[in-house]
């Protein structure tokens with residue numbers, strides 16, 4: 001049994017005072033019957049709680065995918081527009097945090113979760129979650145660049161990168177797969193090979209791709225998608241579990 005007001009705030013309905021006001025206004029119902037008493041005990045899972053006819057889920061783990069547009073910074077708070085503003089209001093209060101970061105100008109797949117353990121797992125280079133980027137850049141990537149990426153680049157400031165995959169698509173266009181998330185990593189890797197990036201989009205992360213999620217929209221992952229993300233590297237990156245810069249990583253579908 002749980003208090004209705006606690007269940008409402010755990011579901012992201014609002015702060016304690018906002019929840020009080022919601023209850024007072026009659027917008028909350030238990031099993032279809034409007035309920036104004038926040039102290040009422042309910043049985044989550046057995047009884048259905050709605051806010052404006054939308055079913056609430058209580059406290060639960062959430063993993064969300066956003067198709068980030070350019071112009072938003074990856075932060076929970078900032079003076080500039082943040083990616084948090086792109087999430088529906090009732091998700092914004094569930095303790096979601098961005099998994100890693102995309103630069104303000106970078107578009108594409110950005111995950112959020114309120115599960116600290118999963119967040120840590122996904123950003124750890126040891127877990128080798130491959131991330132695929134599409135880049136438009138100056139110059140034309142050649143075999144030497146492909147080999148340099150595969151061997152692990154050393155950037156101008158001495159930063160050593162893990163082996164990565166560079167797939168030239170044609171003049172000024174490439175796909176890049178990296179398993180870590182260093183500051184401006186893809187842009188710096190490309191620049192170090194004389195190919196500064198003018199446009200960057202993350203298209204895949206582990207087994208996930210953007211699919212037809214519109215730019216600026218977010219959706220919750222399915223249980224299968226979350227389970228695939230949590231799978232050990234050995235199930236994602238081939239037989240020995242190592243991400244090998246000479247091969248394309250095995251993105252599960």
Ligand code: URA
Pocket residue numbers: 101102103104106183184185186187188200
């Ligand atoms: N690498 C970058 O340089 N920028 C991003 O936003 C992501 C990866």
